[in-house]
Amino acid sequence: MPSDKVRLSNAEPAHGRIADWFREFRAPLRKFIARRRSLAHSDLDDVAQEVFLRLLRYERSEFVLDPKNYLFQMAANVSREWSVRARHRMPHNSSWLDELLDPADVPAEFESAERAAGLQAAMETLSARAHEVMRLHFGEGLTHAAISSRLNLSQRTVKREIVNACMHLRAQLLDMQERSSGAREQASRPESLP
């Protein structure tokens, strides 16, 4: 990913103008730029809604060949279409856009770093057995059958551990997302005092 997009522009646009534009469009524009990089977790439901509508429209037959990859490709397409479309809808000068993209500032990178940390913290809260099953399955790539024989558990138990662990991680990550977006909202409000 190009993180070297920041360059100091020698020609300075009128400060007033860029400040106004910046103020008005910064938040939504950053959000749409972030979308370009990965499926931002906060936008997942919006993308899913659009993907769902497209699913209803398309022929089932080609989808059935490789449904998972097709689904994720569609999500990526929607995400990309929206970000590109949004960039062109908002009147701007491309050099302003470059100035805006401070690599230290991009929400998507922050989001993924935050998520990685959150995932690590969430993993710590799993039971030892659940953690081990998850490690063998996702870390080592073992099948349910291999795990069941290695840990002397039934395959059904292995499957259940995986599902439960994933649900647990999901809950933790959603909590964290809610807390951090709430905190960010709070921080941007001038009236809120610590």
Added chain:
Amino acid sequence: MTPPSAQARRERAAAEAVEWLQRLDSGGMSAGERADFVEWLRESPIHVAETLRMGQLSAELREFTAWARSTGPTDESTDKVVPLRLCRPPGPDQASVGRGWMSPARKLRMGALAACVVLALAAVAWIGRPTGVYEIRTHNGERREITLDDGSVVRLSPDTDLQVDMQATLRQLALKGGEAVFRVAKDPTRPFVVNAARARVRAIGTIFAVTRNGENVVVTVAEGQVTVAPVAVSNGQGDASVPVALRRNERVSVSPIGTVSQVRHVEASRPADWSEGQLVFENTPVGEVIAQFNRHNQLQIRVVDAKLSALAVSGIFAADDPQSFIDFLTAFAGARTLASGPALPSGANVVLVTRAAAGSPAAPGR
């Protein structure tokens, strides 16, 4: 805060999604089983959302490296402590092979480590990886407008198959079937080339349409200029003949064997305005969309169903084509035309309800 029933539904969908993903990843699913998965997805956007969410989690778990536990909640006695390894080194056990810092064994392990790290970095944000080539397809009755990475806009007719390959020095598209109108963003460093059957159309900044019917291709220019060159079958390279320059309101055909017709003059009506006359919606309630259409058209639509009015839709529509939106709602949102005609008592020309509401006794009579 979501009401408990909605949350419970989401959680059930999430658990089902994990089960589906596990089955899909383990392979060996029959076509029938995969079709079941697709049907499940089509039941609700929540199923789609949770599949995306849990799929993303699975991807992150596969990249996860910090499996070693510092501490953990104490519980079942079946836990086995396995030493942390970032990656499995390939090949046989190297414990007995070589000594020293850069022994063959160590080199192998370092190599494997490096390879794993590279793989991990490469796989990060896999959904957002810069895709070199991708394909867009529209189906019967579907029109779509896509903005490409360079700012060019492509409008696709129904039953169109377009492949996009944006490269560093070339913007390349392949029209496999159907029709597309291109509004090409100016980029002198990168020619914009559309390949269709035996035709290669090249533009720099212009508006033109390419229609492909089997192996017959027609190119029409609305603005600017393009060149049309026939392409030889065997190697895809241009043949010796000179490319034909096409200007505004000119049209040319390229036959299946690569013969280029005479340039003829047409009234290439400018494709309905690209920036004006477009209605773009993202998660907008149908009621609001309808209000927009009504502002732009003589045909007035009225939605009498609160549920339908509140339904959120996304898309781009030609402002002067409300019928396409009505068709969309009828086909995919359970809408039904309750009445239509020149001028109904309500002042509307078309009245829409949902199918369910239309059948209920409370619905307004015809």
